[in-house]
Each structure stands twice: as C-alpha cells, then as structure tokens.
Amino acid sequence: MKSSIFQNKLRGIVIVTCLLLCALSSSTAFADSCTPDVSGHDSITKKPVQRWIQVLSSTGFLREALMGDSIAITARIHRDGDKNYIVIIIEKKDENLARVAFESRYHAAKGDQIILGFKNGDPLTFVATEVSNKAEKSGFLTSMLQMSAVWAAEVSDASMATARDTLTTKQVDAIRVSPASGDHFEQAVSDETGKALMEKFGCFYQALDKRGIDLSAAVTRVPPAVASNASKPAKAATPLTIDQIIQMVAAKLADDIIITTIQNSNSKFDLTPETLIKLKGAGVSDAVIRAMTR
Secondary structure, eight states, X not given: OHHHHHHHHHHHHHHHHHHHHHHHHHXXXXXXXXXXXXXXXXXXXXXXXXXXXXXXXXXXHHHHHHHSEEEEEEEEEEEETTEEEEXXXXXXXXXXXXXXXXXXXXXXXXXXXXXXXXXXXXXXEEEOOEEEEEEEEEOSSSOEEEEEEEEEEEEOHHHHXXXXXXXXXXXXXXXXXXXXXXXXXXXXXXXXHHHHHHHXXXXXXXXXXXXTOOGGGGSOOOOOOOGGGTTXXXXXXSOOOHHHHHHHHHTTOOHHHHHHHHHTTTOOOOOOHHHHHHHHHTTOOHHHHHHHHO
C-alpha cells in the first residue's frame, strides 16, 4: 500500500516537472521565434550569415525502423554576406541499395526549378544556381546509405523585394522541384508547417530591416526616354545574362519591362538549342525570347 502511494506521488512529481519544462521550453521558443537557426560570419569574407530552417516533411524514426528507409525535406532561407538564397534539401536514408539506385529524381542539377505553391495566389519559381549531391554510409545497428540533394537558388535583392508580400502573407501548401529532365518531385505542406515557414520568411525580412538593408532599392526600374534621342533606346553599361533573364521572369516582372530592359542593354545572347530549351523550361515567354534574338 505504502509502495503504491509512493509510486503515485512520484508519478505526479514527474508529470508536474514535465509540464513545467514543456511550458518553459514553449515560452522560450516563442520569445526567440525570430532568432536565426544558424547565425555567424563567413570564415573568408567575415560577412554575417543568418539562416532560417523549416522541416517540411519527415517520415521519422518509426518508418526507418519498420520499413528500412526514411526521407526528410527541408526548406531554408538565408542571407550569406550580400547574397540571398532559397534552398530545398532532400535527405533520404535507405538500406535497399537497388531502391536507392532507382531514386534518380533526388539528384540536383543547376537550372532545376524550385516552385513554391500557395493556398491563395500564384506560385513563385526560383532557379537553382548552386547544387550538391552526396551519398555516404551511415547507421548504428544497420548499414544504410544516406543521400542528400541540395537545390540553392541565389535570388537577387530586387527579386526578394518583389516576392516579400507573397512570402510573408501567403501560406505555402506545396513545393515542387522540377529538373530539366521533367521527372519532378512534389510534396504537400501541412497547414501548420506552411504557417511556420511563412513566419520564417517574415523573420528573414525583419532581420534585414533591422540591419538597414533595403531590398526594394534594387528593384529594376525602366529609365525614362530621353526626348532628344527618343528613337534610340538608352544603352545600359552592363550586358544582361541568360540567368538574369530567368531571374526577372521568376520575380514575375511583366514581359514589357523585361523586353525594355533587354532593348536598353548592349546584350548579345548565344541562343543555342540547349539555351532555348532552358529558357522555355524556366517559363520565359516567346515574346521575351524574340526580343533576345534581335
């Protein structure tokens, strides 16, 4: 009898302690909700590095134990020095090597598209400019092959400024990674996770505001025509690149603005068949492509 009473008291103490710890942990997390998940300085440039990370989907430990495989999909937004990045990471563990070899869609390549879908509003598309693919053995009890594919899209200040309203007020409900091969990968995002990701995007912009970084200052503006030279468009000092055209399209700039920017530059594009396919895959309109050929 005494033993039973003692066990009940002990159980009560444990429960109360757990509740207090959980409450403390929750309040701390809320207070620090906008603290970067990774913060520091680049070892070479010494410029600040701030990263916000959100797990979008994870099959977790139970599936790994029962099925012999697991997958985790993570989104990351960050500013390294003076560059902005939106990143999708897929990490997969599998003890079936034949199945691993079949999963070629988890291979990242430059030019792949990262597409964010929203509950209300048009999707946003970003083009991967930096990628990495790794495969290594891991596991304590069983030998598993751990793969990771990383798609990182460097996004200009102008594009980040244009996307601010969408990323901070609209909830992501799906992500898609669309390789040039067409074998895309798509993942639904839960309501709770979508809200959490939207908060991470908000924290990113708030951090830049606190540091005095005005992204809107970099938004592309069409220069006014000069009256004495109205028949000849003004020439830009720096020619445009294929990637800049794709970034302007991804930022949802209107075709007439992109075309005027092309006409006002001294750009000459090498439009090989491969380049044309890349442009079409990135959503560049025929009107813009025609302007690039002139």
